[in-house]
């Protein structure tokens with residue numbers, strides 16, 4: 665179940681794999697023989713564009729190794745799928761992976777900006793919006809707020825992952841567009857309002873703090889700040905963050921530079937999580953995260969930035 669949930673959340677990968685071992689062709693054969701002893705049907709894949717790739721010539725021997733202890737090969741409906749990829753040592757070293765789940769990339773593609781009911785040039789890709797939501801590390805069922813919701817790409821991904829969402833924007837037209845896009849996705853926000861960021865406390869009233877604020881603020885390029893410098897706008901948001909987000913929470917933002925270098929709310933930490941995308945020669949977007957005084961990163965997530973698309977793995 666956990667793997668299924670993880671595969672559902674993933675934004676950029678094609679599948680989840682478990683590494684079973686690494687080595688030259690004989691070592692891979694040994695690993696496959698051991699797996700074959702479990703008796704399941706399997707398919708072994710060695711996708712490569714190069715017809716002279718050594719792996720293609722090993723495939724028969726690897727299949728034989730899998731069958732040696734009772735395993736069976738089934739190319740159409742196997743119980744297990746293995747993949748042999750290049751190893752970290754280069755040359756003739758390979759890694760044997762077992763595919764655990766395939767990510768439903770078609771569904772993400774179906775929500776691309778061009779196919780939305782209400783779209784604007786500022787609309788984020790569903791992949792990037794989902795990445796931002798994931799990087800917030802909000803607990804299951806935790807509420808997410810996007811106070812610059814625009815066309816609603818972030819709250820839509822959050823809602824589809826099961827988070828209750830609060831949305832606001834100072835533009836009534838944008839808020840209406842968000843509500844339209846959320847309705848198409850079957851999401852009803854728990855709270856929606858036209859508000860400048862400074863009006864957020866009034867909009868939220870006495871509701872409990874949210875788990876995370878995830879947003880894509882305007883920088884005065886594709887989307888207007890009303891003449892205000894984007895760093896001033898961000899400073900106004902920063903002063904409100906502790907009152908809006910719990911101490912365990914986070915505030916994840918997409919910014920035009922790695923670190924806005926602004927004074928942080930008391931007790932909060934700021935972390936640059938890396939390059940998200942290069943929009944054009946003079947604009948790249950980076951992910952920056954504010955972490956509450958009690959925020960503990962999820963285990964095994966020492967380098968969350970490694971999952972971002974613009975960063976080499």
Ligand SMILES: C[S@@+](CC[C@H](N)C(=O)[O-])C[C@H]1O[C@@H](n2cnc3c(N)ncnc32)[C@H](O)[C@@H]1O
Pocket residue numbers: 786787788811812813814815816817818832833834835838859860861862879880881882883887888889890897
């Ligand atoms: C970059 S867009 C958000 C795009 C959104 N992520 C999407 O996928 O459509 C920024 C939004 O911030 C809103 N905005 C600008 N200044 C604001 C302010 N002071 N308070 C609240 N919203 C503001 C704009 O109306 C715009 O919709």
